[in-house]
Amino acid sequence: MTKQKKRVNVASIVVMLALVSLIFTGCAKNTGTPEVTGTAAPTKQADASTPDEEKVLPPLKLEIMVPAFNTELPDSNSPVIKALEEYTNTEVHMQFVPNSSYPDKANITLVSGQLPHLMVLDRNSASYINAARSGAFWEIGSYLKDYPNLSMANEIILNNSSVDGKTYGIYRGRVLGRMGVTVNRDWLANVGMTAPTTMDEFYDMLKAFKENDPDQNGKNDTYGMVVTKYTGPWDIMQTWFGAPNKWGEDASGQLLPTHLFPEYREALTFFKKLYDEGLVNEDFAVMDPAAWSDPVISGKAGVIVDVADVSRRIDNSMQDKAKRDVPYTDVFQAPVGPNGHRDMPTSGYANLIAISKSSVKTEDDLKRVLKFLDQLGDPEMQLLLGYGIEGRHYELVDGHIKALTTAEDTSLIKEMESLNQILTFVGPAAPTIEMTTINKKIDEVQAANISIVVGNPAEPLISEVYAKQGQQMDNIIADARIQYIVGQIDDAGLDAAIELWKKNGGNEYIAEINELYAASK
Structure with a gap:
């Protein structure tokens, strides 16, 4: 075959492939896929090294x-x-x-x-x-x-x-240091306060948000902090008081779960005070987490303790209702607790x-x-x-x-x-979201948190006891914490729940975790 014939054949193939491509392009327009306006969605380019x-x-x-x-x-x-x-x-x-x-x-x-x-x-x-x-x-x-x-x-x-x-x-x-305290920015100004830096200031802010008419409507229709049946806020705030992040070492170097430390009970006492004074919603134990931000958006509550970036989502929702240049929310680090500046990491x-x-x-x-x-x-x-x-x-x-x-x-x-x-x-x-005022503040809080987050030494340890009985044991403590906060049990009742936890696998769990911890060292 001559070189000229080879060139002709190659040209014919190129034309044929072009025609096939046009046919398939025409068919693709009739697939029923909704028309998408704007820039085309991303398309992966073929990798030349792919077989x-x-x-x-x-x-x-x-x-x-x-x-x-x-x-x-x-x-x-x-x-x-x-x-x-x-x-x-x-x-x-x-x-x-x-x-x-x-x-x-x-x-x-x-x-x-x-x-x-x-x-x-x-x-x-x-x-x-x-x-x-x-x-x-x-x-x-x-x-x-x-x-x-x-x-x-x-x-x-x-x-x-x-x-x-x-x-x-x-x-x-x-993000490792992701937590923050989201606050209604206007309410904080209306009650004449600035970002709380201590636990006393945090409490005073919640109390002012209930009693000092933070929305200035002349009605007693607000409260401090909204919590749901998602237990994250309680877990986060426990660490503020010095309780371990799930597990911690006692004075002898033994690992114990957080509910066996005195700081845990100090935290629960504080939570009960918030509940008794109406500074948190009384239906927290049954409230759907999907509706968590609703009371803040609607102007009923002023604070959420969660990931710092929830402040952006709440502000976006409030901006949708009434656009303005100044954010509706602000976000701060955890206040300093009685045992120093601490926060829960992810x-x-x-x-x-x-x-x-x-x-x-x-x-x-x-x-x-x-x-x-x-x-x-x-x-x-x-x-x-x-x-x-x-x-x-x-x-x-x-x-x-x-x-x-x-x-x-x-x-x-x-x-x-x-x-x-x-x-x-x-x-x-x-690419990240635009660097608005609230987004810059979120980044600042998350970066600052790295120096105060408290690790969980038992994080990578897998317990056989927990694999079999963990859900039952967790429920005992979770139920007791709620009951203590709402006043259904007192300190004696909490002690009884902890003893029940120990008898239902807790003691074996502690022993096994410490064996695994020693082996990991």
């Missing part, structure tokens, strides 16, 4: 179970889900479960053995630990180095989220994403799932799943994210609601 056979693999079908924080949730026609599927070459079915019932649903799912490919799980739950040890999930520690983003996982956080030193899921990364992660062996059956399948998880760490996916589609849900201004949606844009918010729950934040940094 040809990998390029033509059919989409990977994935069922993913995650907690949801709203009732209006994306369906399969969501342009955000469509963009996720295109970027990762997958067909994704999201199984959303209300956050308030997620632990129960997770336990039922684990017991059933019918697991989705991926599911968010609490590493500390006995059901997850038992499932991991019985081989329900892939151990992925040795694979992480093979993926550009997953290989960036923090070794300390991997250890914290491990079971018996083995990695059965990729953690969902979080563990560096909020639950983890585990890969089921019953649904992901082969190592080749596992590698495709790991590639998917790895791609979720790309900045493009962090933006897509966290903020939606550029030009539709947000825009970039000077390299920062500015939301285009408000609380009234329910149909737009629905397209991306709770999809951020599959983000691991293991990978390179993505």
Whole structure:
């Protein structure tokens, strides 16, 4: 064959491929996918080093179970889900479960053995630990180095989220010093106060928010702090008093759980005082966490103790109702307690994403799932799943994210609601939200917290006793704390509950943790 003929054949092939491309482009316009205005959703470019056979693999079908924080949730026609599927070459079915019932649903799912490919799980739950040890999930520690983003996982956080030193899921990364005290900025000014720096000042602020008409409407219709059946605020404030973060060393160096320290009881005494004086909502033990910020947004309560960034979310909601240049909220570090300046850290992660062996059956399948998880760490996916589609849900201004949606844009918010729950934040940094006044303050608080957070020395230790009896033991203490705060039991009743905890596995739990602690040293 002559060189001229070869050139002709190549040209014919190029023309043919171009025609095929036009045909498929025309078909794609009739797929029924909703039209998306603004900048196109991210599309993953083909990797030149990827083998040809990998390029033509059919989409990977994935069922993913995650907690949801709203009732209006994306369906399969969501342009955000469509963009996720295109970027990762997958067909994704999201199984959303209300956050308030997620632990129960997770336990039922684990017991059933019918697991989705991926599911968010609490590493500390006995059901997850038992499932991991019985081989329900892939151990992925040795694979992480093979993926550009997953290989960036923090070794300390991997250890914290491990079971018996083995990695059965990729953690969902979080800021370590994330906690803060969110306050209604106007109320604080109206009662003539500044940010509380001591426990006495914190109490005085809550009391003023109830008694000094902070909203200046002439009515006695406000209170200090809103709490729900989510126990996080009590756990956080306990550390302010000097109680350990779950476990701490006593004078002899033995590890004990926080409820066996005198500082724990000092904290409960303070909580009871707040309750008795009406400075917290009396229905806290049954209030749905989904409605946690509502009393602050509606002007009934003035304080939330939680992650610092809740202040931004509350301010956004209040800005949606009445836009103004000055934030409605402010956020501060924990006040200094009787035993110094302390605060509760996160563990560096909020639950983890585990890969089921019953649904992901082969190592080749596992590698495709790991590639998917790895791609979720790309900045493009962090933006897509966290903020939606550029030009539709947000825009970039000077390299920062500015939301285009408000609380009234329910149909737009629905397209991306709770999809951020599959983000691991293991990978390179993505653009952040615009540096408004409140966002700068959040960053300052979180950075300052690093020097005052209190670690949990038992964090990586896995107890056999707890795996079997942990839920029952936790319930004993959690119920007793609520009963003490609302006055249903006194100190003698609290002592009785602690003795019941000890008899129902607590003593064995302490002994086992200390054996594991000694071995870890």
